[in-house]
Amino acid sequence: MDPLSSTARIRLGVVRLNRRLRQERGDGSLPPGPLEVLGHLHRHGPATPGEVAAALRQRPQSLTRAFADLEAEGLLAREAGTVDRRRSVLSLTESGRLALERDMAERDAWLAKALSSLNPTERGVLELAAELMERVADAETPG
Incomplete structure (x- = not known):
């Protein structure tokens, strides 16, 4: 089998399953961006806004609204950092x-x-595929 067609089939399967899982979310669910932020904090613990943005491959500025909305809704807490009090640390409530x-x-x-x-x-x-997809998702980008 052509490796590119194999790659395309895997991508298509992942995209379709992801789309279907998003469709199965109930009314009133959080939007994908804020949900991703909460998921990261749940899996990895407290982090600075910059660390969360880097992990999600986004700029901190693009998540500013999500952080503020989640904080206003009481879904995450923001505290001054212990090492550098000017840097805030986000944690899941x-x-x-x-x-x-x-x-x-x-x-x-x-x-x-x-x-x-x-x-x-x-x-x-x-x-097994789920385990392998986790490894692939964590792989460094060649460059």
Whole structure:
């Protein structure tokens, strides 16, 4: 098989599944940008706005509104840094964690139902693929 067509098939599958998971989110769910910020803080713990932006491959300025909105909604907290008090550190609040868990639960429920139509071997292949996709997502950009 041509490696480029294999690459395109993987990309298409990831894009389609991502789109479907977004569609399975309930009314009142957080927009993708703020959801990504909460997800990062949930997985990696407190971070500066610059660290969050770098991890999400965005400029800090492009996330300023998301940070402010999440803080105003009580979903994240902003505190002065311990090393440099001029730099703020963002952390997930309990309300933020609960909002994130609700959002994930809606998508997980749909995915569990969809996966139930697969046999154990197929589900095992997808679990392995998920592990590999995490590694690929964390790979450094060649350059």
